[in-house]
Amino acid sequence: MKVLISGTSKGIGKAIAKYFLKQGHEVYGLDVLKASIKNDKYHHHVCDISKDKLPDIKDINILINNAGVQNSNDIDVNLKGTIRVTKKYAYQQNIKSVLFNASASARSGFEFPEYVASKAGVVGYMKTVAVDLAKYGATVNSISLGGVITESNKPVMEDKKCWDEIMKVTPLKKWASLEEVCDWIYFLTVTNKSMTGQDVLVDNGELNLNNTFVWPK
Numbered sequence: 012m013k014v015l016i017s018g019t020s021k022g023i024g025k026a027i028a029k030y031f032l033k034q035g036h037e038v039y040g041l042d043v044l045k046a047s048i049k050n051d052k053y054h055h056h057v058c059d060i061s062k063d064k065l066p067d068i069k070d071i072n073i074l075i076n077n078a079g080v081q082n083s084n085d086i087d088v089n090l091k092g093t094i095r096v097t098k099k100y101a102y103q104q105n106i107k108s109v110l111f112n113a114s115a116s117a118r119s120g121f122e123f124p125e126y127v128a129s130k131a132g133v134v135g136y137m138k139t140v141a142v143d144l145a146k147y148g149a150t151v152n153s154i155s156l157g158g159v160i161t162e163s164n165k166p167v168m169e170d171k172k173c174w175d176e177i178m179k180v181t182p183l184k185k186w187a188s189l190e191e192v193c194d195w196i197y198f199l200t201v202t203n204k205s206m207t208g209q210d211v212l213v214d215n216g217e218l219n220l221n222n223t224f225v226w227p228k
C-alpha cells in the first residue's frame with residue numbers, strides 16, 4: 012500500500028516508516044529535516060507541513076499524521092499543519108485509513124497549554140474526518156500515547172528524580188517502547204477494519220488507574 016507519514020526524520024515517525032517498509036509497503040515521508048532513512052521504497056519530501064506547499068502525491072492508502080512539536084508553534088504544526096495534510100491526501104477514494112498521533116495530555120490536560128490544546132483539537136478533528144471518509148470505507152482513529160522511550164525524551168528519562176516521580180504515578184512502571192507503538196499503529200491502520208472515530212489511550216495506566224477513591228476509614 013501507499014503510506015504517507017509526517018515527521019519521519021526522527022523518533023516515532025522514523026520508527027513507523029521503517030516498520031511499514033519492513034512489511035513491504037511504499038512509504039512517503041514529509042519532514043522539515045532531510046531524510047534519515049535509505050530504502051528503495053522510501054520517498055522523502057522536505058517540507059514544513061504548517062506553511063510550505065505540500066507535494067503532489069496521488070492515491071495514498073494510509074495517512075499517518077505524526078509530525079508534532081512542543082514549542083511556540085504547537086497549534087500551527089500539530090493542529091493546523093495536520094489539517095492541511097489530511098485535506099490534501101486523505102479526501103479521495105483510495106484512502107483506507109487515517110491515524111492521528113495525538114497525546115494522553117489531550118485527555119488529562121497535564122502538559123504545556125498550547126500543546127494540550129493542539130492535541131485535543133486533533134482528537135476532535137479526527138472525528139469529523141471519520142464521518143467524512145466513512146463513504147470510502149476508511150477507518151479514522153487517533154492514538155493518545157503517554158510516555159514513549161524516544162531520543163527527545165532522554166532529558167527526563169535520564170534525570171533520576173524526574174523519572175522516579177513519573178514512575179510513582181505510572182501503574183505499569185514503564186513507558187512504551189517504539190516497537191510497541193509501531194505495533195499499535197500498524198494494527199489500527201492495517202489490521203483494523205471496523206473501529207473508526209475512536210481515540211485509543213496507551214499510557215501504562217497513568218491517567219485512569221491512579222487511585223482517587225476516597226471513603227471514610
Ligand SMILES: NC(=O)c1ccc[n+]([C@@H]2O[C@H](COP(=O)([O-])OP(=O)(O)OC[C@H]3O[C@@H](n4cnc5c(N)ncnc54)[C@H](O)[C@@H]3O)[C@@H](O)[C@H]2O)c1
Binds near residue numbers: 058115155158
Ligand atoms: N515521544 C513521546 O513520548 C510522545 C508522547 C505522546 C505523543 N507524542 C507525539 O508523537 C509525535 C512524534 O513525537 P516524537 O517524540 O517522535 O517527536 P520528534 O521530535 O522526535 O520527531 C518529530 C518529527 O516531526 C518533524 N517535524 C516537526 N515539525 C514539523 C513540521 N512543521 N513539518 C514537518 N515535519 C515536522 C521533526 O523534524 C521530527 O522529525 C508528535 O506528534 C508527538 O506530539 C509523542
